[in-house]
Amino acid sequence: MTAIRVRELRKSYGDFPAVRDVSFEVAEGEIFALLGRNGAGKTTTVEILAGFQRADGGTVEVLGLDPYADRAAVRQRTGVMLQEAGFFPDLTVAQTVDVWRDFTAAPRPRDEALGLAGLEAKAGTRVRQLSGGEKRALDLALAVLGRPDVLFLDEPTSGMDPEARRRTWEVVLGLARQGTTVLLTTHYLEEAQHLASAMAVMDAGEIVAAGGMAETLSAQAGRVSFTLPPGVDPASLPLPVTFDGDGDGRRAVCRAADPDLAAQTLLTWAAGRGLRLAGLEVRTATLEDLFLDLAAASAKGGAR
Numbered sequence: 001m002t003a004i005r006v007r008e009l010r011k012s013y014g015d016f017p018a019v020r021d022v023s024f025e026v027a028e029g030e031i032f033a034l035l036g037r038n039g040a041g042k043t044t045t046v047e048i049l050a051g052f053q054r055a056d057g058g059t060v061e062v063l064g065l066d067p068y069a070d071r072a073a074v075r076q077r078t079g080v081m082l083q084e085a086g087f088f089p090d091l092t093v094a095q096t097v098d099v100w101r102d103f104t105a106a107p108r109p110r111d112e113a114l115g116l117a118g119l120e121a122k123a124g125t126r127v128r129q130l131s132g133g134e135k136r137a138l139d140l141a142l143a144v145l146g147r148p149d150v151l152f153l154d155e156p157t158s159g160m161d162p163e164a165r166r167r168t169w170e171v172v173l174g175l176a177r178q179g180t181t182v183l184l185t186t187h188y189l190e191e192a193q194h195l196a197s198a199m200a201v202m203d204a205g206e207i208v209a210a211g212g213m214a215e216t217l218s219a220q221a222g223r224v225s226f227t228l229p230p231g232v233d234p235a236s237l238p239l240p241v242t243f244d245g246d247g248d249g250r251r252a253v254c255r256a257a258d259p260d261l262a263a264q265t266l267l268t269w270a271a272g273r274g275l276r277l278a279g280l281e282v283r284t285a286t287l288e289d290l291f292l293d294l295a296a297a298s299a300k301g302g303a304r
């Protein structure tokens with residue numbers, strides 16, 4: 001079953017087209033990552049899906065409903081974590097959860113919500129005294145309070161330390177295992193790769209890449225990197241390389257569809273010449289590689 005359906009969505013702010021003909025679908029129980037640079041249109045898309053903004057064109061459906069026209073019904077079944085949460089700074093964490101529980105049908109018990117977010121020890125702390133990461137955690141506790149069927153998370157782990165981020169990932173994965181559909185935006189590509197089974201990359205309001213995470217990454221070239229031995233002319237290598245700018249600038253990178261085979265070719269070549277390829281690393285493609293390739297393609301195609 002499709003939980004979220006977006007077709008030819010358009011939204012402008014004045015004359016500025018923030019979202020231009022965006023289409024994608026998220027299956028029930030799936031974690032879907034919406035990625036892209038600052039200003040790509042991700043938050044605008046999430047806000048429309050959560051019913052906070054009205055689309056200018058196209059259609060959006062959440063659980064078969066129009067999130068703007070059927071706001072009340074959609075709100076009952078969705079949880080939302082936007083980039084800026086509107087807390088009351090003088091309430092404690094526990095009081096904040098209690099206030100939200102009053103407005104939520106069949107809410108989780110307070111301690112369960114705080115436990116999910118790792119905030120048990122902060123129950124008596126005033127919201128204004130929380131760190132940035134702890135505020136994000138509180139926002140997560142509130143977003144999942146009503147056991148939503150669909151969860152919208154806009155940069156859920158920004159400002160979190162690695163431990164809090166890992167805990168949040170476990171919470172999100174656990175909810176998805178229980179059938180919750182999750183749409184998240186993030187600038188942490190590792191986060192998207194760890195959590196999401198499908199993704200779309202937006203740029204300047206449009207989708208520029210989309211698909212299943214595993215399929216997309218396996219179609220992407222992997223990399224073999226090594227330190228070029230002194231005195232070796234890169235042109236003499238059996239495969240083309242580029243150079244990473246760090247260190248002494250002699251870290252050679254070979255992009256290849258089959259990085260294991262490329263590594264073998266390079267090692268055989270080096271062995272035949274009595275050379276050592278120091279620090280050889282072989283890895284399959286990551287989301288970061290996809291991003292770098294998209295950025296390079298967009299630079300080649302000229303500024304939009």
Ligand SMILES: Nc1ncnc2c1ncn2[C@@H]1O[C@H](COP(=O)(O)OP(=O)(O)OP(=O)(O)O)[C@@H](O)[C@H]1O
Pocket residue numbers: 013016018036037038039040041042043044045
């Ligand atoms: N209320 C608004 N009025 C005018 N322009 C806006 C408004 N909200 C967003 N924009 C513009 O629309 C574009 C898309 O913004 P949006 O917040 O959707 O991007 P984003 O992909 O979420 O970016 P980020 O990763 O920085 O959060 C940006 O250029 C932004 O400046």
